Amino acid sequence: MSTSEEWTFPADVDREAVQNALVEWYEADHREFPWRRTEDPYEILVSEVMSQQTQLGRVVEAWESFLDRWPTAAALADADRADVVGFWTSHSLGYNNRAKYLHEAAQQVEAEFDGAFPETPDELQELMGVGPYTANAVASFAFNNGDAVVDTNVKRVLYRAFDVPDDDPTFERVAGGLMPAGESRVWNNAIMELGGVACEKTPSCDAAGCPWREWCHAYQTGDFTAPDVPTQPEFEGSRRQMRGRVVSVLKEYDELALDTLGPRVRVDYSPDGEHGREWLRELVSDLADDGLVELDESDEGLVARLQR
Structure with a gap:
């Protein structure tokens, strides 16, 4: 790295x-989520707030029910806050302060922005409870104006x-x-x-x-670690590891016949063994199907090289 x-x-x-x-x-x-079919900033804001630490499959029903009850920012702004919080609690949508902030944000849109949502990430952050990520998401998905x-x-x-x-x-x-x-x-x-x-x-x-x-x-x-995936289980000897070794070896050579490539990929390579010519042919064929390797027949048999 x-x-x-x-x-x-x-x-x-x-x-x-x-x-x-x-x-x-x-x-x-x-994947089809209903909020992907709208460019209404209010509807997108509701989806973003609901999706915080809640599985998307559970959000769909709650989002649709919420919009049935309060279809616009103006309707939500006029609602009783206790009703909004009660809805949040009954649908297990997490911390109740998110419902309070959403209600207050709707009131801000009506009172401070004349009912029209701000369109940039910076302006959207002026709304109560809207942080940088949510502001950017609303700007992106509602106005195509995000980072x-x-x-x-x-x-x-x-x-x-x-x-x-x-x-x-x-x-x-x-x-x-x-x-x-x-x-x-x-x-x-x-x-x-x-x-x-x-x-x-x-x-x-x-x-x-x-x-x-x-x-x-x-x-x-074949190394699929990441910041939130610190270990890659069962990697040693795996097909992922062998694919990576083939690519790494071929980076060092113009081309290699299978029986020359094999020992560089596995120390226990034996042409007629379990991890032999047929095993390696299948491995490089998969890489060829993925557009990573080119294969040609020669006097030495099948020859592999990196895709040019």
């Missing part, structure tokens, strides 16, 4: 390709994919540099989705069709 002072974005990674791959992956298929989101999931993704140091200013710099200008709505949704369904603490790279596999440092090396 590089230090924050010396870290720079990998020169051989095409940022535009990285951006396009993530957005296309997200737009092709993502790059940097939460635990996003840090995990950047740490694994691009070997970014575990340093908050560096995470913010990298996240901001990756986000396409003026695309905070789709980008922040997409990178959080990536952290939520493909790059969880236990990753699902292939099953979720992670769009960053060809660039991902963790996927190539």
